[in-house]
Structures are given as C-alpha cells and as structure tokens.
Amino acid sequence: MRDGLQAYCRECSAAYYRQRQDARGRKPRPRVEAPEGHKYCQRCGTIKPHSQWDRNRTASDGLSTRCKACRAIQARQDHLKRHYGLTEAEREEMVASQVGLCVICLKAPAVHVDHCHKTGRVRGVLCFNCNSAIGKLGDDPDAVRRAAAYLEGNAWKPTLVAPGVYQLPS
Known part of the structure; x- marks a missing residue:
C-alpha cells in the first residue's frame, strides 16, 4: 500500500495463506507457539531452549532451523552417503x-567404516584401533603380513650366508 503497510494484519494474512495452500493440496507447516527463550524443532517435534540450537545470523530469530541433536543426526547421514555411498x-x-564386533580384534564394537583408499570400496565396519592400524600400514597386505610375522616372533632379520650375501626369512 502507499502508506507502507499491508492491507491485512499478520494473523489474517497467515490464515489466508493457509487457506490458499490447502486449496492447492499443499500442507503448510503448523504454527507452534513456544515459550520465551524456546523454539520448536520441526524435525523431532519438540520444544527446546535456545541453548540447544546453533546460531544462524541469516535467520529472522538468529537460530538454526533444526536443533543441535537433529543437525548431528543429519550430518552423520550426509557423511556416510557422501564418503562411502552408504545409508545408515x-x-x-x-x-x-558382524554381530556388532570388529572383525579383526573380535573385542571392540564396530563403529568405523573401513574402505579401500584406491578404489573407494567399503570393506566392513571396524573398531577405531583396527581401522587406524590398517590405515597406518598403508592398506598394504604385505605390511600386515610382516607385522604378523614380527608379532609371532619371526623377526625380519636377514642372515649372513656369505660375505655380502644375506638371506631374508621366508
């Protein structure tokens, strides 16, 4: 309008908007009233205090659209899909x-996705220690075999056969 104001109040305008959306077959979000210092999370359907929300300067209320817990769940799902092509x-x-256990040590719970760094193929789910050990050995089966031989007591020590000629253990 010329005076810079709308023709209708906020409540009437919101009611008219909902009526038009219903006529089109769309379902507008329901308006949920929250007490002062709280906000409604549309994903989990709960009202939480502002301390459980991340900041978002671009939003009208200065808070994110989802609570911290829902954002963490979504971030985990996005990470699995983006890096490994897996759903939760x-x-x-x-x-x-794997009966919930790491397939290498058979002790710790399996929580970390293991994959081949060359092909990107997912091999399984391991515990943190086994997954990092494989990564530190460079995904090299020969290095793992040498480590196993070392642990079994077959140290990788060449034996002197003749001057300047060494025999490696098999």
Missing part, C-alpha cells in the same frame, strides 16, 4: 552381520 540402514546391516 546399510551401515547398521553391516554391523549386524
């Missing part, structure tokens, strides 16, 4: 097929 259900299925 597929990862849980892999863990269940």
